[in-house]
Amino acid sequence: MSKVTVVGSGLAGSEASIYLAKRGHEVDLIEMRPKFQTGAHKTDYPAELVCSNSLGSLENTSASALLKSEAEILGSSLFPIAKKNSLPAGNSLAVDRIAFCKEVYETVKEYKNINYIVDKYTKIDVSNPVIIATGPLTSSELCQNIKELFNEENFHFYDAVAPIVEKDSIDFSKAFYASRWDKGSADFINCPMNKEEYDNFYNILINAQRAPLKEFEANYFEGCMPIEIIASRGVDTLRFGPMKPVGLFDRRFQTPFKKNQFYAVVQLRQDDKIASMYNLVGFQTNLKWGEQKKLISAIPSLENANILRYGVMHANTFINSPKILNKYLQTRKFKNVFFAGQLTGVEGYCESISTGLLASINMDRYLNNLDMIELDDTTMLGALVEYITFNSHKNFQPVNSNWGIVRSIDDTVKIKDKKLKNQARFNRAITNIKELSNKLNKGV
Numbered sequence: 001m002s003k004v005t006v007v008g009s010g011l012a013g014s015e016a017s018i019y020l021a022k023r024g025h026e027v028d029l030i031e032m033r034p035k036f037q038t039g040a041h042k043t044d045y046p047a048e049l050v051c052s053n054s055l056g057s058l059e060n061t062s063a064s065a066l067l068k069s070e071a072e073i074l075g076s077s078l079f080p081i082a083k084k085n086s087l088p089a090g091n092s093l094a095v096d097r098i099a100f101c102k103e104v105y106e107t108v109k110e111y112k113n114i115n116y117i118v119d120k121y122t123k124i125d126v127s128n129p130v131i132i133a134t135g136p137l138t139s140s141e142l143c144q145n146i147k148e149l150f151n152e153e154n155f156h157f158y159d160a161v162a163p164i165v166e167k168d169s170i171d172f173s174k175a176f177y178a179s180r181w182d183k184g185s186a187d188f189i190n191c192p193m194n195k196e197e198y199d200n201f202y203n204i205l206i207n208a209q210r211a212p213l214k215e216f217e218a219n220y221f222e223g224c225m226p227i228e229i230i231a232s233r234g235v236d237t238l239r240f241g242p243m244k245p246v247g248l249f250d251r252r253f254q255t256p257f258k259k260n261q262f263y264a265v266v267q268l269r270q271d272d273k274i275a276s277m278y279n280l281v282g283f284q285t286n287l288k289w290g291e292q293k294k295l296i297s298a299i300p301s302l303e304n305a306n307i308l309r310y311g312v313m314h315a316n317t318f319i320n321s322p323k324i325l326n327k328y329l330q331t332r333k334f335k336n337v338f339f340a341g342q343l344t345g346v347e348g349y350c351e352s353i354s355t356g357l358l359a360s361i362n363m364d365r366y367l368n369n370l371d372m373i374e375l376d377d378t379t380m381l382g383a384l385v386e387y388i389t390f391n392s393h394k395n396f397q398p399v400n401s402n403w404g405i406v407r408s409i410d411d412t413v414k415i416k417d418k419k420l421k422n423q424a425r426f427n428r429a430i431t432n433i434k435e436l437s438n439k440l441n442k443g444v
């Protein structure tokens, strides 16, 4: 069997290394932490979730659930570990972040053919097989080397993380447990507001001072927009976004329930196994910490909240995949070099894990002189890869799993209901992925 280097033990790199080790390859997994930190990671473990602890929806008609199912069928190791370490979160997959990354670490260590090396990788050795999975916070030396190898100039943008508060400091005379439309169990803590309270909150937010962005020009990804940027687009944008009140009812007081009981709602999601920490959903921010304190105190039920972690903003990095990669996640220029994870221009935990898996499946096949696999846009993973490797993007921007990129169902089957339509696409994708997985298992 061959020797492969995987750079970065994040979500994509850990998934890729375990897959390659299972296939019998000798893997050098090179990770720079804890010797060199990134600014967003807090632990010494691989596969750390740097912000939210949610790996998205589990609902059968959701794009994120489809991606997770596809990856599991294709042999993912990280999604089963996530499920094993899940926390109550309605219909979504939230995990105990420490338990999750510890178990990924233990799994990596179980494989004697994975050599876990703590060091900074700065120059891609194109003469040997390598998967680059260094993520959105790739070290500057390696960025420089990628620029030189692929003649790429600018590949940075911004992402932000949300604050976390201590549960015991929440005022439950105002806050209540519920999930939207009562789907799944009532796992979210909801902090409701009336109009007056919302207007006060909004005024504090739009007048708050932001932390300066030093290195690069601010360029945000729409899916991870700081709350102050959303707010600057209009007084009601938050009420139609992260603070939307629809489908949230305080079952303690109101019977019968009104359709819209509240003017706006801040939702909090469980962040650790013992449910002592909760993150503010959709509240990623770049406000100065003092301003965050003022803003959070203006949320009814969080007036005295103990803030355990403040929101921060970080540079994010992705390559110009439409120019650099083919559909196997292999570089067009150097056949030995593959990319995986957020660095390829997919956005999100599940997307990073799934591309890590695909890159390693194809690396294994490449090394064994087998045809590499090419997924099409009937599957979520195929649609993502098609999107990031599509050649004629003028202004390539990262993408996360969504139904917009998946091929619609044949016109002869007229399905009007959106859920039924997605269910049909979900079923089609699973059938196609299972067929492919059977072929892979037979060694074809």
Ligand SMILES: Cc1cc2nc3c(=O)[nH]c(=O)nc-3n(C[C@H](O)[C@H](O)[C@H](O)COP(=O)(O)OP(=O)(O)OC[C@H]3O[C@@H](n4cnc5c(N)ncnc54)[C@H](O)[C@@H]3O)c2cc1C
Pocket (backbone or CB within 6 Å): 007, 008, 009, 010, 011, 012, 013, 030, 031, 032, 033, 038, 040, 041, 046, 047, 048, 049, 050, 051, 052, 053, 119, 120, 121, 122, 133, 134, 135, 136, 137, 138, 139, 142, 159, 160, 161, 313, 314, 315, 316, 340, 341, 342, 343, 347, 348, 349, 350, 352, 353
């Ligand atoms: C601040 C921030 C918040 C985010 N929040 C969310 C969120 O809430 N939800 C979500 O779905 N997605 C989020 N993302 C996006 C993304 O899904 C995650 O960053 C995800 O962890 C990406 O996985 P990855 O494997 O590509 O990279 P990572 O998980 O970041 O792993 C890359 C690894 O490579 C290492 N590394 C970097 N350079 C080198 C080098 N030169 N040599 C050796 N090792 C190196 C790093 O230390 C790191 O461990 C966020 C991103 C950022 C930056």
